[in-house]
Amino acid sequence: MRSLLNPLFAIVLAAALAACSSTPTEDDTSATDNMSQQTDTSPVTPVEPSEPVKPDTSSIPLTADNFYNHPSNYDGTTDSRVIYFAFDSNTVPAAAFETLRAHATYLKNNANAKIRLEGHADERGTREYNVALSERRSKAVEKFLRVQGVASSQLEIVSYGEEKPAAFGHGEMDWAKNRRVEINYLSGRP
Amino acid sequence: MIGVLRMQQACKRKVWTQISIALMAALWMVNAQAELLIKVTEGRVDAVPIAVVPFDGAQNAPEDVSQIVQADLHRSGQFKPLPPEDMLSRPRNEQEMIYRDFKVLGTEYVITGSMKAQETGGYEVSYALFDVARQKKLMSETYRPPESQLRDVAHAISDRIYEQLTGIPGAFSTKILYVTHNRHDANPYQLQYADADGHRVTTILRSKEPIMSPTWSPDGRKIAYVSFEDQGRPAIYIHSLATTEREKVSSFSGINGAPDWSPDGQKLALTLSRDGNPEIYMLNLSTKGLTRLTNNYGIDTEPRWLPDGEHLVFTSSRSGGPQIYKLNINDKSVRRVSFQGAYNARSDVTPDGRYLVYVHRRNGNFNVGVQDLQRGTFNIVTRTDMDESPSVAPNGSMVIYGTQHGGTGVLEAVSIDGRVKVELPSKEGEVREPAWSPFL
Numbered sequence: 199m200r201s202l203l204n205p206l207f208a209i210v211l212a213a214a215l216a217a218c219s220s221t222p223t224e225d226d227t228s229a230t231d232n233m234s235q236q237t238d239t240s241p242v243t244p245v246e247p248s249e250p251v252k253p254d255t256s257s258i259p260l261t262a263d264n265f266y267n268h269p270s271n272y273d274g275t276t277d278s279r280v281i282y283f284a285f286d287s288n289t290v291p292a293a294a295f296e297t298l299r300a301h302a303t304y305l306k307n308n309a310n311a312k313i314r315l316e317g318h319a320d321e322r323g324t325r326e327y328n329v330a331l332s333e334r335r336s337k338a339v340e341k342f343l344r345v346q347g348v349a350s351s352q353l354e355i356v357s358y359g360e361e362k363p364a365a366f367g368h369g370e371m372d373w374a375k376n377r378r379v380e381i382n383y384l385s386g387r388p
Numbered sequence: 389m390i391g392v393l394r395m396q397q398a399c400k401r402k403v404w405t406q407i408s409i410a411l412m413a414a415l416w417m418v419n420a421q422a423e424l425l426i427k428v429t430e431g432r433v434d435a436v437p438i439a440v441v442p443f444d445g446a447q448n449a450p451e452d453v454s455q456i457v458q459a460d461l462h463r464s465g466q467f468k469p470l471p472p473e474d475m476l477s478r479p480r481n482e483q484e485m486i487y488r489d490f491k492v493l494g495t496e497y498v499i500t501g502s503m504k505a506q507e508t509g510g511y512e513v514s515y516a517l518f519d520v521a522r523q524k525k526l527m528s529e530t531y532r533p534p535e536s537q538l539r540d541v542a543h544a545i546s547d548r549i550y551e552q553l554t555g556i557p558g559a560f561s562t563k564i565l566y567v568t569h570n571r572h573d574a575n576p577y578q579l580q581y582a583d584a585d586g587h588r589v590t591t592i593l594r595s596k597e598p599i600m601s602p603t604w605s606p607d608g609r610k611i612a613y614v615s616f617e618d619q620g621r622p623a624i625y626i627h628s629l630a631t632t633e634r635e636k637v638s639s640f641s642g643i644n645g646a647p648d649w650s651p652d653g654q655k656l657a658l659t660l661s662r663d664g665n666p667e668i669y670m671l672n673l674s675t676k677g678l679t680r681l682t683n684n685y686g687i688d689t690e691p692r693w694l695p696d697g698e699h700l701v702f703t704s705s706r707s708g709g710p711q712i713y714k715l716n717i718n719d720k721s722v723r724r725v726s727f728q729g730a731y732n733a734r735s736d737v738t739p740d741g742r743y744l745v746y747v748h749r750r751n752g753n754f755n756v757g758v759q760d761l762q763r764g765t766f767n768i769v770t771r772t773d774m775d776e777s778p779s780v781a782p783n784g785s786m787v788i789y790g791t792q793h794g795g796t797g798v799l800e801a802v803s804i805d806g807r808v809k810v811e812l813p814s815k816e817g818e819v820r821e822p823a824w825s826p827f828l
Contacts, residue, residue, distance in 0.1 A: 314620075321774070322754065322774070323710075323731070323776075324690065324703070324710075324747050324776050324777070325734075325776065325777065326601060326645050326734065327687065327689055327710055327733045327734065329600075329622075329643055329689070330659070330661075330666040330687040330689050330705075331687070333642070333643055333661055334687075356616075356621055357622075357642075357643055358616070359600075361616075362598060366571065368774075368795050
């Protein structure tokens with residue numbers, strides 16, 4: 199299992215690093231000045247070797263442990279609307295970077311579009327504490343989008359804790375599906 | 389802690405008696421709501437043998453007061469009622485009392501009574517309590533309730549008998565507030581309350597969006613809760629049970645959660661993340677003034693007032709995982725209270741302020757633990773998993789909490805010493821977040 203996991207991480211890490219090079223710095227105040235930034239993403243992009251071939255990830259088994267970072271959960275477009283998280287974590291998974299950048303680009307290009315980041319936790323632990331934990335997940339996604347240059351007025355956060363599960367079972371895989379942030383377009387849906 | 393575990397093992401002689409009160413009552417209940425069935429899964433081995441003789445005339449009444457009294461006393465775990473079919477005689481009053489018929493069966497106390505329909509409507513309900521060893525009547529009373537209040541009278545009698553025999557006021561006339569979730573329902577989230585024995589369910593609110601953290605005002609007339617009904621955003625509402633009027637008292641950006649009423653009823657402690665991350669605030673309900681009480685980069689939530697009205701306990705992640713802290717609301721000083729294990733959260737406090745009851749994680753299981761603030765001891769009092777939202781009865785005798793049976797949320801109650809356990813499984817859907825009312 200572990201030997202299978204490592205290549206996956208290598209792949210997403212590579213993708214993440216390639217991605218990072220074209221992102222603004224983590225100072226998210228620079229991200230607030232809006233439209234002018236849309237066009238200047240290409241000059242910063244380093245010389246890319248060639249169109250990267252999307253690795254075939256279909257052979258990587260989907261488990262509760264790697265669910266949050268599994269490439270099959272993210273298609274890299276705004277069609278992907280759910281970001282998953284590891285247990286007790288609010289780190290945005292590398293496999294979701296491309297998807298989140300697609301949403302960021304869309305939001306920057308469509309000032310009328312507004313999203314709500316709906317944070318969720320699995321059922322373990324107390325309810326109000328889980329509300330707080332799920333808020334941290336939404337905030338991590340919010341920060342990612344802000345760093346990409348999305349205006350704060352296009353973002354809203356709601357934290358549901360364990361109150362609105364996506365999977366109703368009580369096993370590790372159900373919990374993996376429930377630790378998530380849903381991207382809900384309130385207006386200007388792609 | 390080990391001592392208590394051993395004691396629990398010694399209690400293996402479980403009282404696997406299922407009370408049929410819920411079934412019986414269901415025959416009469418006009419209200420078709422899902423009632424909570426109550427089952428005593430573990431009573432004390434030293435439970436006091438008692439006999440509640442079926443009341444004269446009860447078979448013709450809409451509610452059998454003697455059955456309800458028997459069930460109440462049984463549910464406390466402190467009494468072991470003699471099944472009526474085992475009684476050698478069934479006295480209706482003091483004149484018919486034959487003490488030796490109960491003495492030979494080891495019964496220590498006997499309750500007799502009668503129910504008479506009145507020509508003017510309503511009932512006359514009389515009862516008497518006898519001490520078998522001393523061959524003496526301890527107390528007797530008569531009530532004249534309308535038919536609709538027979539259950540109230542039964543619980544009042546249970547309260548009187550319980551206090552007479554234990555020295556502690558009974559909590560049978562109280563209510564339990566809770567949230568139900570049935571995802572197949574058009575309004576999956578419902579806020580309900582019921583008698584402490586699970587009967588007479590009243591629905592307070594139905595919603596498509598989550599309802600959380602219900603809690604009682606100290607006078608038992610109002611409740612506060614979190615509802616996401618307004619476009620999926622959380623707000624805290626105060627809801628008057630008698631008038632059903634309600635007021636939205638908190639709807640800031642971010643989290644509006646975990647309301648808890650101050651003992652004087654004037655203030656609400658709550659969690660808000662409007663200033664960046666979850667912090668504890670105090671809302672003055674008359675002036676609407678808001679005071680921030682915590683200031684920490686960690687999560688601060690789940691405040692509960694201590695009875696002195698000067699302190700709160702709350703959950704904080706300031707040391708890593710969640711732990712219980714105590715806050716002085718005057719100088720805002722904070723002191724850590726829980727030290728065992730890596731996860732302690734959502735505390736409640738006994739009315740005397742002596743015990744803290746909270747959720748404790750051990751080996752991946754979530755259980756209810758009781759910390760004795762005087763002695764500093766800590767005991768885990770449940771053996772289920774996924775236990776949450778413990779709420780202490782107003783007489784401090786029992787803790788009701790949410791847990792899971794076969795993947796479904798149910799309520800259970802346990803005595804503070806862990807020796808008595810009671811299940812309250814629901815017939816449909818999930819039941820969770822119980823809040824035990826004050827004395828009403």
